[in-house]
Amino acid sequence: MPRLFHIPGIVFLLCAFVLLFLVSISLPFLTALDFARVNFKDGSPTVGSDTNVVDQIRFGTWANCWYEASGTRACSAAHNAYTTTLYDSQHQGFVTIGPSWTRGLAVHPVATGVTFVALLLSFSTHVTFTLLASLTAFLAALIALYVFVKHEVGKLAGVSANTDTAPGFWLTFVSFILLCLAGCTVCFGRRRARTEGATTYNYSWKDRFRRRNATKV
Template sequence: MSRAFYLSGVAFLFVALVLSFLSSISLPYLPAIDFVRVKFSGSSFSESLTQVRWGIWGPCVYNNNDHRVCAHTGHGYAVPIETLNGQRVIVGASFTRGLAIHPVATGAIAIAFGFAASKYENGPLVASLASFFSALMLVIAFAIDIVLFANVHHEIGKLKNVRANVNAGSAFWMTLVSLVFVLLAGCTVCLGRRKDSGSNSYPMLTRTSGGFMSRFRK
């Protein structure tokens, strides 16, 4: 049973690593993976702007023909949005700069997975500690994602007579799922290690007593 717990923890770490790795790449390299997206309807923008998406390394904009233009700005970029009637809002660089913590969390998960999959004697203990550290990084990363989402929603709400929907992107939810899997991994790896340690311990040899009457036997 302890081995089953441990292997489950390794599997959880692997899934979390894949999801976190994809989130760390995101836009503009993986167009389908973004943290926040805004969908516009109507003709309030030039060139028929329909969508704006935020990734770690740059934003992407879409038009009516589903043509995508992405900027490879690196982390910490600002996104200005301007309507035809002169309204203008800016999602500042301070809200996208923090997204760079996602690769850090991915690296921590990779370390945890490496120790969990290795034959190092103290690997399970290190993997469990690294898993909980990864969970802390993911909590911070997810909090930054929420702040970015809230800021985009706030800025878009300033535009009058503009129909827009602000939604969390796929990377937003992938980060949350990664957090859940890393927490599960930390618990199962730790539990599997404790059960395995318990199964390897040997009971103390006890000397059986013959009872009270045995004292009088010769």
């Protein structure tokens, strides 16, 4: 593949790998890299068995973390497919974000591994586009999680809140764009290589010998 396309493609894949690696760690280890974030403005919501009022809750790859009105941070146990239960001001009504909505978040480490393989192979076309297909489905799952959280939080009586996409969501989106660029680079590079191979004729030693004899005559 021509160097003009090869080097930028490797850079795109390397950047995507770093971003996906960071997002794979996520909560509760990197508290700033969550996917959806709920900021409570009014009311007295609580999380799970914790009776303290919370101001904010974040949803990450392996856990959720909430920030109490006192400034204390607490996180659920780190594991795949975690469950979050939010209670309203009276602690009577509640909504649950079940494991079916958080299980897909663990795909991040898989995407990171496949990106690393594509990087080692100097981006194989097959690996790159397989990763793009899987990451497209994963982005759809992230959007579905965000929409579901926003919808469920809106059901809490006496609670006013804003649900926003968080840094982890946007890092995943940027990784997707970088992988798209890497995939396009692979296509353009291979097409150019085939074109150059078709228009370039490699002379053998017999052709050179004949050309010399023709010149002498």
